[in-house]
Amino acid sequence: MLIFMSRFLAQKLNIRLPRAKALIAIALSSMLAFTVFACSNGSITAQDVSDGSANADTPAVATVSGTLNQVLDAGVIKIAVPQDSPPFGSVGTDGEPQGYDVEVAKLVAESLEVELELIPVTSTNRIPYLETGRVDLVISSLGATPERAKAIYFSSIPYAPFFSGVYGSASQSVSSYEDLAGKTVGVTQGALEDLELSDKAPESIEIKRFEDNSVTISALLSNQVELIATGNTIAGEVIKNNPDANIESKFVMKNSPCYIGVRRGDLDMLEWVNVFVRHKRFSGEFDTLSQEWFGQPLEVPGF
Protein backbone atom coordinates (compact mmCIF):
# COMPACT_ATOMS: atom_id res chain seq x y z
CA MET A 1 0.00 0.00 0.00
CA LEU A 2 2.66 2.44 1.05
CA ILE A 3 4.86 1.49 -1.85
CA PHE A 4 2.01 2.15 -4.16
CA MET A 5 1.46 5.55 -2.62
CA SER A 6 5.06 6.56 -2.82
CA ARG A 7 5.21 5.42 -6.43
CA PHE A 8 2.14 7.40 -7.19
CA LEU A 9 3.64 10.45 -5.57
CA ALA A 10 6.90 10.09 -7.40
CA GLN A 11 5.05 9.62 -10.64
CA LYS A 12 3.11 12.78 -10.06
CA LEU A 13 6.30 14.61 -9.29
CA ASN A 14 7.99 13.16 -12.29
CA ILE A 15 5.35 14.42 -14.65
CA ARG A 16 5.37 17.90 -13.30
CA LEU A 17 9.05 18.12 -12.61
CA PRO A 18 10.06 21.45 -14.18
CA ARG A 19 7.08 23.32 -12.92
CA ALA A 20 7.32 21.71 -9.50
CA LYS A 21 10.94 22.72 -9.20
CA ALA A 22 10.15 26.34 -9.88
CA LEU A 23 7.22 26.31 -7.49
CA ILE A 24 9.25 24.74 -4.73
CA ALA A 25 11.98 27.29 -5.19
CA ILE A 26 9.55 30.18 -4.99
CA ALA A 27 7.71 28.76 -1.99
CA LEU A 28 10.87 28.07 -0.13
CA SER A 29 12.56 31.33 -0.80
CA SER A 30 9.54 33.26 0.40
CA MET A 31 9.34 31.08 3.49
CA LEU A 32 13.00 31.69 4.16
CA ALA A 33 12.67 35.37 3.54
CA PHE A 34 10.05 35.51 6.22
CA THR A 35 11.95 33.44 8.74
CA VAL A 36 15.13 35.38 8.26
CA PHE A 37 13.16 38.58 8.63
CA ALA A 38 11.43 37.30 11.74
CA CYS A 39 14.70 36.14 13.20
CA SER A 40 16.44 39.39 12.49
CA ASN A 41 13.89 41.00 14.73
CA GLY A 42 14.98 38.66 17.46
CA SER A 43 12.74 37.37 20.15
CA ILE A 44 9.65 39.31 20.86
CA THR A 45 10.07 41.01 24.15
CA ALA A 46 7.48 43.26 25.67
CA GLN A 47 9.54 46.16 24.39
CA ASP A 48 9.48 45.00 20.78
CA VAL A 49 5.81 44.37 20.88
CA SER A 50 5.06 47.72 22.41
CA ASP A 51 7.13 49.46 19.79
CA GLY A 52 5.12 47.71 17.13
CA SER A 53 1.87 48.60 18.75
CA ALA A 54 2.77 52.18 19.32
CA ASN A 55 3.51 52.57 15.65
CA ALA A 56 0.30 53.94 14.20
CA ASP A 57 1.18 52.79 10.67
CA THR A 58 0.53 49.12 11.29
CA PRO A 59 -3.05 48.12 10.57
CA ALA A 60 -3.39 46.26 13.86
CA VAL A 61 -2.92 49.53 15.61
CA ALA A 62 -4.58 51.99 13.28
CA THR A 63 -7.79 51.16 15.08
CA VAL A 64 -6.35 51.62 18.54
CA SER A 65 -8.00 54.83 19.61
CA GLY A 66 -11.32 53.55 18.37
CA THR A 67 -11.60 50.29 20.26
CA LEU A 68 -14.50 51.55 22.33
CA ASN A 69 -16.42 52.65 19.24
CA GLN A 70 -15.49 49.47 17.48
CA VAL A 71 -16.78 47.34 20.33
CA LEU A 72 -20.01 49.30 20.49
CA ASP A 73 -20.48 49.06 16.71
CA ALA A 74 -19.68 45.36 16.55
CA GLY A 75 -21.78 44.62 19.61
CA VAL A 76 -19.18 42.24 20.98
CA ILE A 77 -16.21 42.65 23.29
CA LYS A 78 -13.32 40.19 23.54
CA ILE A 79 -11.84 39.91 27.01
CA ALA A 80 -8.82 37.88 28.08
CA VAL A 81 -9.45 35.94 31.28
CA PRO A 82 -7.24 33.50 33.18
CA GLN A 83 -7.94 29.80 33.21
CA ASP A 84 -5.28 28.54 35.58
CA SER A 85 -5.54 30.72 38.64
CA PRO A 86 -8.57 30.09 40.76
CA PRO A 87 -10.49 31.87 42.12
CA PHE A 88 -9.73 34.59 39.52
CA GLY A 89 -10.33 32.23 36.68
CA SER A 90 -10.46 28.50 36.32
CA VAL A 91 -12.13 25.98 34.10
CA GLY A 92 -15.69 25.00 34.97
CA THR A 93 -17.17 21.54 34.68
CA ASP A 94 -18.58 22.57 31.30
CA GLY A 95 -15.11 23.59 30.10
CA GLU A 96 -15.99 27.29 30.21
CA PRO A 97 -13.91 29.73 32.29
CA GLN A 98 -15.34 30.87 35.60
CA GLY A 99 -14.16 32.96 38.53
CA TYR A 100 -13.91 36.51 39.81
CA ASP A 101 -12.24 37.87 36.68
CA VAL A 102 -14.80 36.15 34.48
CA GLU A 103 -17.61 37.75 36.48
CA VAL A 104 -15.95 41.15 36.12
CA ALA A 105 -15.71 40.55 32.37
CA LYS A 106 -19.42 39.76 32.34
CA LEU A 107 -20.09 43.03 34.17
CA VAL A 108 -18.08 44.89 31.53
CA ALA A 109 -20.12 43.38 28.70
CA GLU A 110 -23.33 44.04 30.58
CA SER A 111 -22.42 47.67 31.19
CA LEU A 112 -21.46 48.20 27.55
CA GLU A 113 -24.59 46.29 26.49
CA VAL A 114 -22.61 44.09 24.14
CA GLU A 115 -22.02 40.37 23.75
CA LEU A 116 -19.08 38.91 25.65
CA GLU A 117 -16.41 36.72 24.10
CA LEU A 118 -14.10 35.20 26.71
CA ILE A 119 -10.57 34.34 25.59
CA PRO A 120 -8.70 32.10 28.05
CA VAL A 121 -5.07 33.22 28.34
CA THR A 122 -1.97 32.34 30.32
CA SER A 123 0.29 34.71 32.15
CA THR A 124 2.74 34.38 29.23
CA ASN A 125 0.47 35.38 26.40
CA ARG A 126 -2.05 37.76 27.98
CA ILE A 127 -0.13 40.94 27.11
CA PRO A 128 0.70 39.88 23.51
CA TYR A 129 -2.98 39.06 23.02
CA LEU A 130 -3.87 42.61 23.98
CA GLU A 131 -1.11 44.23 21.95
CA THR A 132 -1.94 42.36 18.77
CA GLY A 133 -5.59 43.28 18.99
CA ARG A 134 -6.86 39.77 19.60
CA VAL A 135 -8.61 40.95 22.73
CA ASP A 136 -10.01 44.36 23.67
CA LEU A 137 -9.30 44.15 27.39
CA VAL A 138 -7.26 42.00 29.74
CA ILE A 139 -8.97 41.10 33.00
CA SER A 140 -6.57 38.43 34.09
CA SER A 141 -5.32 39.07 37.64
CA LEU A 142 -2.81 41.45 36.09
CA GLY A 143 -0.57 43.38 38.46
CA ALA A 144 0.63 46.81 37.38
CA THR A 145 4.39 47.36 37.15
CA PRO A 146 6.36 50.18 35.57
CA GLU A 147 7.86 47.67 33.11
CA ARG A 148 4.48 46.44 31.95
CA ALA A 149 3.16 49.98 31.77
CA LYS A 150 5.63 50.61 28.95
CA ALA A 151 3.68 48.13 26.86
CA ILE A 152 0.06 48.58 27.90
CA TYR A 153 -2.22 50.90 29.86
CA PHE A 154 -3.64 49.95 33.22
CA SER A 155 -6.89 51.09 34.76
CA SER A 156 -6.00 53.84 37.23
CA ILE A 157 -7.49 51.91 40.15
CA PRO A 158 -7.46 48.18 40.85
CA TYR A 159 -10.54 46.02 40.54
CA ALA A 160 -9.39 43.14 42.72
CA PRO A 161 -7.06 42.52 45.63
CA PHE A 162 -4.02 40.34 45.43
CA PHE A 163 -1.67 40.17 48.37
CA SER A 164 0.31 37.88 50.55
CA GLY A 165 -0.83 37.76 54.11
CA VAL A 166 -0.68 35.84 57.32
CA TYR A 167 -3.70 33.66 58.06
CA GLY A 168 -4.77 31.65 61.04
CA SER A 169 -7.67 30.70 63.23
CA ALA A 170 -9.64 33.50 64.86
CA SER A 171 -8.30 32.51 68.29
CA GLN A 172 -4.79 33.71 67.35
CA SER A 173 -4.30 37.40 68.13
CA VAL A 174 -1.78 38.50 65.53
CA SER A 175 -1.82 41.77 63.63
CA SER A 176 1.81 42.53 62.77
CA TYR A 177 5.21 40.91 62.26
CA GLU A 178 6.08 41.56 65.93
CA ASP A 179 3.12 39.48 67.08
CA LEU A 180 4.57 36.49 65.26
CA ALA A 181 7.27 36.09 67.91
CA GLY A 182 7.26 32.58 69.31
CA LYS A 183 4.66 31.35 66.80
CA THR A 184 4.95 28.48 64.35
CA VAL A 185 4.21 29.71 60.86
CA GLY A 186 3.82 27.49 57.79
CA VAL A 187 4.88 28.69 54.37
CA THR A 188 5.37 27.18 50.95
CA GLN A 189 9.06 26.78 50.29
CA GLY A 190 10.53 29.37 47.94
CA ALA A 191 7.27 31.27 47.60
CA LEU A 192 7.15 35.05 47.78
CA GLU A 193 5.83 34.72 51.34
CA ASP A 194 8.80 32.61 52.37
CA LEU A 195 11.18 35.40 51.37
CA GLU A 196 9.09 38.13 52.98
CA LEU A 197 8.70 36.21 56.20
CA SER A 198 12.36 35.26 56.52
CA ASP A 199 13.23 38.88 55.89
CA LYS A 200 10.87 40.67 58.21
CA ALA A 201 9.74 38.33 60.96
CA PRO A 202 11.28 38.43 64.46
CA GLU A 203 14.04 35.99 65.45
CA SER A 204 11.94 33.84 67.73
CA ILE A 205 9.54 32.79 64.97
CA GLU A 206 9.58 29.16 63.88
CA ILE A 207 9.09 28.91 60.11
CA LYS A 208 8.06 25.54 58.74
CA ARG A 209 8.54 25.22 55.03
CA PHE A 210 6.40 22.87 52.96
CA GLU A 211 6.67 21.49 49.47
CA ASP A 212 3.58 23.07 47.94
CA ASN A 213 0.48 25.07 48.76
CA SER A 214 -1.75 22.11 49.42
CA VAL A 215 0.66 20.72 52.03
CA THR A 216 0.99 24.14 53.68
CA ILE A 217 -2.78 24.31 53.92
CA SER A 218 -3.02 20.78 55.30
CA ALA A 219 -0.46 21.73 57.96
CA LEU A 220 -2.65 24.62 59.11
CA LEU A 221 -5.83 22.56 59.10
CA SER A 222 -4.18 19.74 61.05
CA ASN A 223 -2.77 22.24 63.57
CA GLN A 224 0.86 21.42 62.81
CA VAL A 225 1.36 25.16 62.46
CA GLU A 226 -0.51 27.99 64.17
CA LEU A 227 -0.50 30.36 61.22
CA ILE A 228 0.37 30.30 57.54
CA ALA A 229 1.69 32.97 55.21
CA THR A 230 0.21 32.68 51.74
CA GLY A 231 -1.54 34.48 48.89
CA ASN A 232 -5.00 35.85 49.57
CA THR A 233 -6.57 33.83 46.77
CA ILE A 234 -5.28 30.57 48.18
CA ALA A 235 -6.36 31.59 51.65
CA GLY A 236 -9.78 32.51 50.28
CA GLU A 237 -10.16 29.00 48.94
CA VAL A 238 -9.19 27.51 52.30
CA ILE A 239 -11.55 29.80 54.18
CA LYS A 240 -14.41 28.89 51.89
CA ASN A 241 -13.77 25.16 51.91
CA ASN A 242 -13.26 24.91 55.68
CA PRO A 243 -15.85 27.11 57.35
CA ASP A 244 -15.46 25.18 60.64
CA ALA A 245 -11.76 26.00 61.00
CA ASN A 246 -12.66 29.68 61.47
CA ILE A 247 -9.62 30.94 59.60
CA GLU A 248 -9.22 34.65 59.05
CA SER A 249 -6.80 37.17 57.60
CA LYS A 250 -4.34 38.56 60.17
CA PHE A 251 -2.28 41.14 58.29
CA VAL A 252 -1.09 41.93 54.80
CA MET A 253 2.56 41.28 53.97
CA LYS A 254 2.83 42.49 50.40
CA ASN A 255 0.32 44.07 48.07
CA SER A 256 0.03 43.61 44.33
CA PRO A 257 -3.60 44.30 43.38
CA CYS A 258 -5.05 43.54 39.96
CA TYR A 259 -5.75 46.08 37.24
CA ILE A 260 -7.61 45.93 33.96
CA GLY A 261 -5.25 46.06 30.99
CA VAL A 262 -6.05 48.36 28.05
CA ARG A 263 -4.16 48.56 24.76
CA ARG A 264 -1.56 51.31 24.77
CA GLY A 265 -2.80 54.47 23.14
CA ASP A 266 -6.42 53.48 23.61
CA LEU A 267 -7.50 56.48 25.66
CA ASP A 268 -11.23 56.20 24.99
CA MET A 269 -11.29 52.68 26.32
CA LEU A 270 -9.09 53.54 29.27
CA GLU A 271 -11.40 56.37 30.23
CA TRP A 272 -14.40 54.08 30.09
CA VAL A 273 -12.65 51.34 32.09
CA ASN A 274 -11.70 53.81 34.82
CA VAL A 275 -15.29 54.96 35.18
CA PHE A 276 -16.42 51.34 35.15
CA VAL A 277 -14.07 50.25 37.94
CA ARG A 278 -14.93 53.25 40.08
CA HIS A 279 -18.64 52.77 39.56
CA LYS A 280 -18.60 49.06 40.37
CA ARG A 281 -16.52 49.60 43.47
CA PHE A 282 -18.84 52.31 44.77
CA SER A 283 -21.94 50.31 43.91
CA GLY A 284 -20.64 47.36 45.89
CA GLU A 285 -20.86 44.91 43.00
CA PHE A 286 -17.17 44.03 43.26
CA ASP A 287 -17.70 43.47 46.96
CA THR A 288 -20.47 40.97 46.23
CA LEU A 289 -18.20 39.17 43.79
CA SER A 290 -15.38 39.18 46.30
CA GLN A 291 -17.62 37.58 48.91
CA GLU A 292 -18.64 34.98 46.37
CA TRP A 293 -15.18 34.07 45.06
CA PHE A 294 -12.67 35.11 47.73
CA GLY A 295 -14.91 34.44 50.72
CA GLN A 296 -14.13 37.86 52.17
CA PRO A 297 -15.08 41.50 51.62
CA LEU A 298 -13.24 43.42 48.91
CA GLU A 299 -10.00 44.71 50.40
CA VAL A 300 -8.40 46.79 47.71
CA PRO A 301 -5.76 49.16 49.03
CA GLY A 302 -6.37 52.85 48.50
CA PHE A 303 -3.92 55.68 48.49
Place this chain on the structure above:
Amino acid sequence: MQDFTLSQIITNLLLATRWTIALSAIAFIGGGIVGFIVMLMRISSNRLLRWPSMLYIELFEATPLIMQLFLVFFGISVVFGINLTTWTAAAISLTTYTSAFLADIWRGAVEAIPIGQWEASKALGFSYFRQLQKVILPQAVRASIPPTVGFAVQVIKGTSLASVIGFIELTRSASSISNVTFQPFLVYSMAAAIYFCLCFPLSLWSRRLESQFSYQ
Protein backbone atom coordinates in the same frame (compact mmCIF):
# COMPACT_ATOMS: atom_id res chain seq x y z
CA MET B 1 -16.55 27.03 42.26
CA GLN B 2 -18.05 23.84 40.90
CA ASP B 3 -16.72 20.48 41.96
CA PHE B 4 -15.64 18.11 39.27
CA THR B 5 -16.85 14.55 39.32
CA LEU B 6 -14.61 11.86 37.88
CA SER B 7 -16.75 11.52 34.77
CA GLN B 8 -16.69 15.29 34.23
CA ILE B 9 -12.90 15.27 34.42
CA ILE B 10 -12.75 12.47 31.86
CA THR B 11 -15.29 14.16 29.58
CA ASN B 12 -13.39 17.44 29.66
CA LEU B 13 -10.08 15.72 28.97
CA LEU B 14 -11.56 13.74 26.09
CA LEU B 15 -13.08 16.89 24.60
CA ALA B 16 -9.66 18.52 24.76
CA THR B 17 -8.14 15.42 23.14
CA ARG B 18 -9.99 16.37 19.94
CA TRP B 19 -7.67 19.37 19.56
CA THR B 20 -4.62 17.25 20.26
CA ILE B 21 -5.68 14.86 17.50
CA ALA B 22 -6.56 17.66 15.09
CA LEU B 23 -3.25 19.44 15.68
CA SER B 24 -1.32 16.19 15.26
CA ALA B 25 -3.16 15.46 12.02
CA ILE B 26 -2.25 18.90 10.68
CA ALA B 27 1.36 18.35 11.67
CA PHE B 28 1.55 14.92 9.99
CA ILE B 29 -0.20 15.87 6.76
CA GLY B 30 1.38 19.31 6.30
CA GLY B 31 4.73 18.17 7.62
CA GLY B 32 4.68 15.01 5.50
CA ILE B 33 3.99 16.84 2.24
CA VAL B 34 6.39 19.73 2.82
CA GLY B 35 8.94 17.39 4.40
CA PHE B 36 8.92 15.17 1.30
CA ILE B 37 9.54 18.15 -0.95
CA VAL B 38 12.30 19.49 1.29
CA MET B 39 13.86 16.03 1.40
CA LEU B 40 13.91 15.91 -2.42
CA MET B 41 15.63 19.28 -2.45
CA ARG B 42 18.03 18.20 0.25
CA ILE B 43 19.23 15.14 -1.71
CA SER B 44 19.36 17.03 -4.97
CA SER B 45 22.74 17.59 -6.55
CA ASN B 46 21.70 21.13 -7.47
CA ARG B 47 23.21 23.57 -5.00
CA LEU B 48 20.42 26.11 -5.51
CA LEU B 49 17.95 23.53 -4.25
CA ARG B 50 20.11 21.88 -1.62
CA TRP B 51 21.31 24.93 0.26
CA PRO B 52 17.96 26.54 0.93
CA SER B 53 16.66 23.18 2.12
CA MET B 54 19.64 22.79 4.45
CA LEU B 55 19.02 26.24 5.84
CA TYR B 56 15.34 25.43 6.24
CA ILE B 57 16.05 22.20 8.09
CA GLU B 58 18.68 23.71 10.36
CA LEU B 59 16.55 26.74 11.13
CA PHE B 60 13.45 24.85 12.20
CA GLU B 61 15.26 22.00 13.88
CA ALA B 62 17.37 24.34 15.94
CA THR B 63 14.57 26.58 17.23
CA PRO B 64 12.06 25.44 19.82
CA LEU B 65 8.53 24.79 18.57
CA ILE B 66 7.08 27.04 21.23
CA MET B 67 9.08 30.00 19.87
CA GLN B 68 7.96 29.21 16.35
CA LEU B 69 4.33 29.17 17.43
CA PHE B 70 4.75 32.40 19.36
CA LEU B 71 6.57 34.16 16.53
CA VAL B 72 4.08 33.09 13.87
CA PHE B 73 1.05 33.95 15.96
CA PHE B 74 2.18 37.19 17.57
CA GLY B 75 5.25 38.07 15.50
CA ILE B 76 3.38 38.31 12.20
CA SER B 77 0.80 40.53 13.86
CA VAL B 78 3.46 42.91 15.07
CA VAL B 79 5.61 42.96 11.94
CA PHE B 80 2.96 42.86 9.21
CA GLY B 81 -0.17 43.82 11.09
CA ILE B 82 -1.94 40.66 9.91
CA ASN B 83 -3.76 38.71 12.57
CA LEU B 84 -3.60 35.03 11.70
CA THR B 85 -6.23 32.78 13.20
CA THR B 86 -5.02 30.30 15.77
CA TRP B 87 -5.58 27.47 13.28
CA THR B 88 -3.51 29.12 10.55
CA ALA B 89 -0.71 29.91 12.96
CA ALA B 90 -0.70 26.39 14.38
CA ALA B 91 -0.82 24.87 10.89
CA ILE B 92 2.14 26.96 9.70
CA SER B 93 4.34 26.34 12.74
CA LEU B 94 3.56 22.65 13.11
CA THR B 95 4.10 22.12 9.39
CA THR B 96 7.46 23.88 9.30
CA TYR B 97 8.64 22.17 12.46
CA THR B 98 7.51 18.67 11.49
CA SER B 99 8.64 18.98 7.88
CA ALA B 100 12.17 19.99 8.88
CA PHE B 101 12.56 16.91 11.06
CA LEU B 102 10.87 14.55 8.61
CA ALA B 103 12.98 15.88 5.74
CA ASP B 104 16.11 15.14 7.74
CA ILE B 105 14.91 11.69 8.82
CA TRP B 106 13.96 10.74 5.27
CA ARG B 107 17.16 12.16 3.84
CA GLY B 108 19.03 9.86 6.18
CA ALA B 109 16.97 6.90 4.96
CA VAL B 110 17.62 7.75 1.32
CA GLU B 111 21.33 8.33 1.85
CA ALA B 112 21.59 5.00 3.64
CA ILE B 113 20.80 3.25 0.35
CA PRO B 114 24.12 2.07 -1.10
CA ILE B 115 25.38 4.19 -3.98
CA GLY B 116 25.45 1.02 -6.07
CA GLN B 117 21.67 1.03 -6.16
CA TRP B 118 21.72 4.47 -7.78
CA GLU B 119 24.41 3.45 -10.22
CA ALA B 120 22.72 0.18 -11.10
CA SER B 121 19.37 1.83 -11.76
CA LYS B 122 21.10 4.53 -13.77
CA ALA B 123 22.79 1.86 -15.81
CA LEU B 124 19.33 0.55 -16.62
CA GLY B 125 18.58 3.92 -18.19
CA PHE B 126 16.21 5.17 -15.49
CA SER B 127 15.78 8.90 -15.16
CA TYR B 128 16.56 10.50 -11.78
CA PHE B 129 12.97 10.38 -10.63
CA ARG B 130 12.45 6.86 -12.00
CA GLN B 131 15.46 5.76 -9.93
CA LEU B 132 13.95 7.34 -6.85
CA GLN B 133 10.53 5.92 -7.51
CA LYS B 134 11.43 2.40 -8.57
CA VAL B 135 14.57 1.64 -6.62
CA ILE B 136 15.55 4.07 -3.90
CA LEU B 137 12.33 5.13 -2.19
CA PRO B 138 10.84 1.64 -1.77
CA GLN B 139 13.95 0.64 0.15
CA ALA B 140 14.24 3.92 2.01
CA VAL B 141 10.64 3.74 3.18
CA ARG B 142 11.35 0.66 5.25
CA ALA B 143 14.40 2.14 6.88
CA SER B 144 12.54 5.33 7.69
CA ILE B 145 9.51 3.79 9.41
CA PRO B 146 10.88 3.49 12.97
CA PRO B 147 12.35 7.01 13.20
CA THR B 148 9.32 8.50 11.46
CA VAL B 149 6.90 6.92 13.90
CA GLY B 150 9.17 7.80 16.80
CA PHE B 151 9.07 11.40 15.69
CA ALA B 152 5.30 11.25 15.13
CA VAL B 153 4.86 10.24 18.75
CA GLN B 154 7.00 13.23 19.77
CA VAL B 155 4.81 15.50 17.67
CA ILE B 156 1.62 14.25 19.31
CA LYS B 157 3.05 15.14 22.68
CA GLY B 158 4.57 18.35 21.29
CA THR B 159 1.17 19.68 20.24
CA SER B 160 0.68 20.60 23.88
CA LEU B 161 2.85 23.64 23.13
CA ALA B 162 0.03 25.05 21.00
CA SER B 163 -1.57 26.12 24.26
CA VAL B 164 0.68 29.19 24.09
CA ILE B 165 -1.47 30.51 21.25
CA GLY B 166 -4.72 29.66 22.93
CA PHE B 167 -5.50 26.03 22.12
CA ILE B 168 -7.08 24.27 25.06
CA GLU B 169 -5.69 20.86 24.20
CA LEU B 170 -5.10 17.86 26.42
CA THR B 171 -2.17 19.09 28.52
CA ARG B 172 -3.58 22.57 28.95
CA SER B 173 -6.97 21.19 29.88
CA ALA B 174 -5.40 18.82 32.40
CA SER B 175 -3.46 21.61 34.07
CA SER B 176 -6.56 23.80 34.18
CA ILE B 177 -8.62 21.06 35.76
CA SER B 178 -5.96 20.12 38.28
CA ASN B 179 -5.79 23.77 39.28
CA VAL B 180 -9.45 23.62 40.26
CA THR B 181 -9.66 20.16 41.71
CA PHE B 182 -6.29 20.20 43.52
CA GLN B 183 -5.90 16.58 42.43
CA PRO B 184 -3.00 16.90 40.00
CA PHE B 185 -1.95 13.28 40.41
CA LEU B 186 -5.34 11.94 39.35
CA VAL B 187 -5.83 14.40 36.49
CA TYR B 188 -2.34 14.15 35.04
CA SER B 189 -2.41 10.34 35.26
CA MET B 190 -5.57 10.33 33.20
CA ALA B 191 -4.07 12.74 30.68
CA ALA B 192 -1.00 10.52 30.48
CA ALA B 193 -3.22 7.50 29.90
CA ILE B 194 -4.96 9.30 27.04
CA TYR B 195 -1.62 10.22 25.47
CA PHE B 196 -0.58 6.60 25.78
CA CYS B 197 -3.78 5.48 24.04
CA LEU B 198 -2.95 7.86 21.19
CA CYS B 199 0.72 6.96 20.85
CA PHE B 200 0.86 3.25 21.56
CA PRO B 201 -1.30 2.19 18.58
CA LEU B 202 1.08 4.20 16.38
CA SER B 203 4.01 2.17 17.63
CA LEU B 204 2.10 -1.07 17.06
CA TRP B 205 1.18 0.06 13.58
CA SER B 206 4.81 0.88 12.88
CA ARG B 207 5.83 -2.63 13.89
CA ARG B 208 3.24 -4.08 11.52
CA LEU B 209 4.40 -1.84 8.71
CA GLU B 210 7.98 -2.92 9.24
CA SER B 211 7.09 -6.58 9.03
CA GLN B 212 5.02 -5.89 5.92
CA PHE B 213 8.03 -4.36 4.25
CA SER B 214 10.51 -6.88 5.55
CA TYR B 215 9.96 -9.49 2.82
CA GLN B 216 11.55 -7.21 0.28
